[in-house]
Amino acid sequence: MSLEVVKNEKLTRKDFTSDQDVRWCPGCGDYAILATLQNVLPQLGIPREKYAFISGIGCSSRFPYYMETYGFHTIHGRAPAIATGLKAHRPDLSVWVITGDGDALSIGGNHLIHALRRNVDLKIILFNNRIYGLTKGQYSPTSEYGKKTKSTPYGSVDYPLNPTALALAAEATFVARTHDTDIKHMTEVLKAAGEHKGSAFVEIYQNCVIFNDNAFTQVSDKQTRDDLSIKLADGKPLIFGKELNKGIKLNQGSMEVVSFEADSPPDDLMVHHATKDDSVYAHLLARMEEIPGLPVPLGVFRAIQKSTYDEMVQAQVQDAIEKTGPGDMEKLLNSGDTWIVENKA
Amino acid sequence: MTTHSEANPQKKTEELESVVIRFAGDSGDGMQLTGGQFTNTSAVLGNDISTLPDFPAEIRAPAGSLPGVSAFQLNFSSSEIRTPGDQPDVLIAMNPAALKTNIKDVHHGAIVIINEDAFIPRNLERANYESNPLEDDTLKNYRVYRIPISTLNQNALVDIDISGKAKDRCKNFFALGMMYWMYERPLDVTIEWIKKKFAKNELVVEANIKALKAGFHYAETAEVISTHYKIQPAQLKPGKYRNIMGNEATALGLVTASTLAKTPLVYASYPITPASDILHELSKRKNFGVKTLQCEDEIAAIGAAIGAAFGGSIGLTGTSGPGLALKSEALNLAIIVELPLIVLNIQRGGPSTGLPTKTEQSDLLQAMFGRNGDSPLAILAPCTPGDCFHMALEAVKIAVKYMTPVIFLSDGYLANGSEPWMIPDYQSLDPIEVKHPQLTSEKFLPYLRNESTLARPWAIPGTPGLEHRIGGLEKEDVTGNVSYDPQNHEKMTHLRAAKIQAITQDIPDLEVLGKPEGDVLVVGWGSTYGAIYSAVEKLQKQGASVSSIHLRYLNPFPKNLESILGSFRRVLVPEMNMGQLAMILRAKYLIDCQTLNKVQGQPFKISEITAGIEKLLSSTHEVKNVARSR
Structure with a gap:
């Protein structure tokens, strides 16, 4: 543990690395996420002591132990609730929730949706490996129908749950997806999440080498990934494919893939805007995987601004102090109907 | 003493020491409000008071039905009293259902005031009366006043331009006005209250005040009630007083603690009866820096409180029995990470949803043991509505000094009951010390303990150089790193227990009411204080060898408990449960305590405690006599 106060300007990945041995299985996708986040945090311009990492239970939730920041490894599913209390009291902190598909979507589903709907300024990073790893291989709420497990x-x-669709339905102001084998993309998405003011929800496809290996070949297999996934870029048309010769357009309300000569896309392709006021378009993105032949979207689905919970809680306190003056204990104790009992002696 | 009234020389005045009144009516009749007004007026007049609101869990059960009856009992006196009274001297019954459910509690010879307008066939049927109790001999043992309250009230409001239904809603003030005349109470406290409460509607203000005055004048002039009664102010300890309810005192204590500790309060809660009033009360205190969070569930509420405490606030959550059950896993998290946390548990009848609006003391074992692992925490229990203030301060003091969760065990009786409360001098209250360490040249160790309290340091996020991790996995002593070492786990288990025991150094010795030794010792805790005190005092005056102690600190116990227990031949433990404290006392001190249990959702009557003590005293004497004859 460092004894020196680390100056913000010279923060590096090393400053965010704790002295604890990392105990994930060799080859686990969590290592890449840890390294990426340790690289991203110094880029956000926030002093190290202002970061707090809150996690629940599961493989991913061991994450805070490996971060040289304030950290709290809590109980199963409850991290968003604990983080909400922390952020409500301390709006000055950058509070991150590290969770998994079982932690966030099964036992902690209630806390997740309520943290999102309140727009608490939390960065919620969901490591989705579609399996229970720490309990050794049971199916999770994101495991596919028919999955054979212990x-x-x-x-x-x-039937599985769709995490990004759930986050959008819960009114999240930032919803994104990335995966553990694309460091560059993960860096961009996590940085955008870190810079977002409000509840940011990031689903990371994360490979569990022991209990659910190769669950995300659609986005990780170098041969096929460009044809099976699409990277979202703000203001750009929805184009994908190894040859950049496929696009997505709306046909009578449904999304469909169209092919074209590379470099001459048709005019009627859908154009990505994460900042649309309504969430209809973002919901379409979140539902693309339901339509056979459509690629899996990766990137920021939605990023809008609205007042955050912690900000509004704080504002009400400030407002009350401005309007009625800071609390006067004597006055409060003596409020209501009072009377005096005289000393008769 | 009997004199004649000045306004109406036909009427007599009698002086009484104390009176127990019960207002009873339909849930929609405003009985709680009426009782509350009589209480405030009597308090301001200087009487000692003690109240017992008793209302159904349903907001508006069908009008006129038995489950829909709401009642408010209050005892007001010129001498010191400690309970709402065993039996009403006066019952005001606004309808047949109210009469039916309440008359069995009223002693013979008592006054029963009836709104005879409500005794129509439909209402009699709803109350399951086969014949009209006003016409058969149901009430032959009572002094019955049949008064057409609804009609008189309608007539009084004839000139006011509001609906007949709205006028009818004022009839509780008519009844209150009559009671004010009967017991020589001034109208001004209630008039001021009406003006404030209905400020937005002038006609409603006018109607209610008119109904109140009409009731007063009716009682004064009509040849129905011939006597009115004087109850002199009580000789309370000199000082400034206000009337206070338990939940209100709890909230006030917490805000005071936060101010004394110069540390903001975060109260996270989920609505639950009978704890919600604390959330309502605290949500009004934003200018004291109080933040209130209404969370998605009980677990989120305690989670948010723990998160806030991690961030350096006084983290609090409040609930009742079923909610405490939901919070138990998170409570254990607070135990292992050793953060300060206050959990208010306003007990109600259980198990499960149980009796939401009725009182019970049946969560003691849950508070003590309801978690996995060996998981000790501090438990406190206030003993009167006003004591909730003091014990809330104590809860915060212990939580921050010992870095531990504290469970505050109040109950429905304390929460909604009220008494005159001497307002403390804020300046004379002890400050509460909160320390957050800063970076020094020493390596920061999150689990390095204070030698005297065994508390770990409360380093909070935002402090440069003290970045550290805590969590629910077992901690290594001193460093706080995750540790699965068998010896370390045993050591930490002992340390957590020793830390709670260390709190004993801050707990005042118990004071014995009565002689320090004798035949019977009555041991109470929490809200049974008033009934036990009154019963023991009464029997002592009759020469019985009985004393009592009252536990407000339940974990750890006060140091002198064991020696006091050993100074009496028999120990009696009255509790509103099946013997939970008795079980702990037996296990911990190997003493044969006798139990006196009541689980009816109602507090003990003085007479029930007296009978319990007398029974034990007589069996003690038999034992002594047998011993002598040998």
């Missing part, structure tokens, strides 16, 4: 030898009969 707890579902005949295949799961649960």
Whole structure:
């Protein structure tokens, strides 16, 4: 542990690396996310002591132990609630929630949606590996239907949940997706999340080498990923493909893929805008994976501004102090109907 | 003493020491409000008071039905009193259902005031009366005043331009006005209140004040009630007083603690009866820097309080039994990460949803043991509505000094009951010390303990150089790193227990009411204080060898508890549960305590405690006699 106060301007990844041995399985996608975030934080211009990492339970939730910041490894599913209390009291902090698909979407589903709807200024990073890793391989709320695991030898009969669609339905002001094998993309997305004011929700496709290996080949396989995924860029048309010769357009309200000669896309392709006032377009992005043949979108689906919970809680306190003056304890104790009992002696 | 009234020489005045009144009516009849007004007026007049609101869990059960009856009992006196009274001397019944559910509690010879307009066949049927109790011998043992309150009230308001229904809603003030005349109370406190409460509607202000005055004048002039009564002010300790309810005192204590500690309060809660009033009260105190969060559930509420405490605030959550059950996992997190946290548990009848609006003391074992692992925390219990203020201060002091969660066990009876409260001198209250360490040349160790309190340092985010991690996995002693070492786990388990025991140094010795030794010791905790005190005092005056102690610190116990227990032949533990404190006392001190239990959702009557003590005293004497005859 460093004894020196680290000056912000010279912060590097090393300053965010704690003295604890990292105990994830060799080859786990979590290593890449840890390294990326340790690289991103120095770029945000926030003093190190102002960062707080709050996690729940699961493999991903061990994350705070490896960060040389304030950290709190809490209980299963409750990190967004604990982070909400911290941020409400301390709007000056940059509060990050590290969670997984079981932690955030199963046991902690309620806290996740309420933190998002309140627009608490939290960065919620969901490591989605579509499996319970720490408990050794049971299916999770994002596991595909029919998945065979230790707890579902005949295949799961649960329909999975779509994390980005859920976040949008919960009124998140920032929703993004990235994956653990593309460091550059992950860096851009995490930086954008860190810079967003309000609740930022980032789903990271994260590979579990032990219990659910190769779950995300659609975005990770070098041969096919450019044809099976699409990177969103603000103000740019929805174009993808190894040859950049495919695009997406709306046809009678449905999204469909159109092919064209590279460099001459048609005019009617959909254009990406993450800042649209309404969330209809972002919902379409979140639902693309339901339509066969459409690529998986990666990047920032939605990023809008509205007052944050912590800001408004603080403003009400300030407002009350300005309007009625700072609390006067004597006055409060003596309020209401009072009477005096005289000393008769 | 009997004199004649000046305004109406036909009427007599009698002086009484104390009176117990119960207002009873439909949930929509405004009985809680009426009782509250009588209480405030009596308090300002200088009487000692104690109140017991008793209302159904349903907001508006069907009008006129038995489950829809709401009642408010108050005892007001010229001498010191400690309970709302065992039996009403006066019952005001606004309808047949109110009469039916309440008359069994009223002693023979008592006054029963009836709104006879409400005794129509439909209402009698709803109250399951086969014949009209005003016409059969149901009330033969009472002094019954049949008064057409609804009609008189309508007539009084004939000139006011509001609907008949709106006029009818004023009838509780008519009844209150009559009671004010009967007990020589001034109208001004209530008139001021009406003006403030209905400020937005002049006609409603006018109607309510007119109804109040009409009731007063009716009682004064009509040849129905012939006597009115004087109850002199009580000789309370000199000082400035206000009337206070338990939940109100709790909230006030917390704001005071926050101000004394110069540390902001974050109160995170989920609505639950009977704790919600604390959330309402604290949400008005934003200019004291108080932040209130209404969370999505009980677990989120305690989570947010823990998060706020991690950030350096006084983190609080409030709930009742079922909510405490939901919070138990997070409570354990606060125990292992050793953060200050205050959990207010306003107990109600259980198990499960149980009796939401009724009182009980049945969460003691849950507070003590309701978590996985060996997980000790501090437990406090206020003993009167006013004591909620003092114990809330204590809860905050202990939480921040010992870096521990504290459970504050109030209950529905304390929460909604009220009493005159001597306003403390703020300047004379002890400051509460809160320390957050800063970077020094020494390496920062998150679990390095204070030698005397065994508390770890409360380093908060934002402090340069003290970045550290805490969490629910077992901590290594001193460093706070994750540790699975068997010896370390045992050491930490002992340290957590020793830290809670260390609180004993700040807990005042118990004071014995009565002689320090004798035949029977009555041991109470929490809201049973008033009934136990009154019963013991009464029997002492009759020469019985009985004393009592009252526990407000339940974990750890005061140091002198064991020696006091050992100074009496028999120990009696009255509790509003099946014997939870008794179980702990037996286990901890190997004493044979006798239990006296009541689980009816209602507080103990003095007579019930007296009977329990007498029974034990007589069996003690038998034992002594047998011993002698040998």
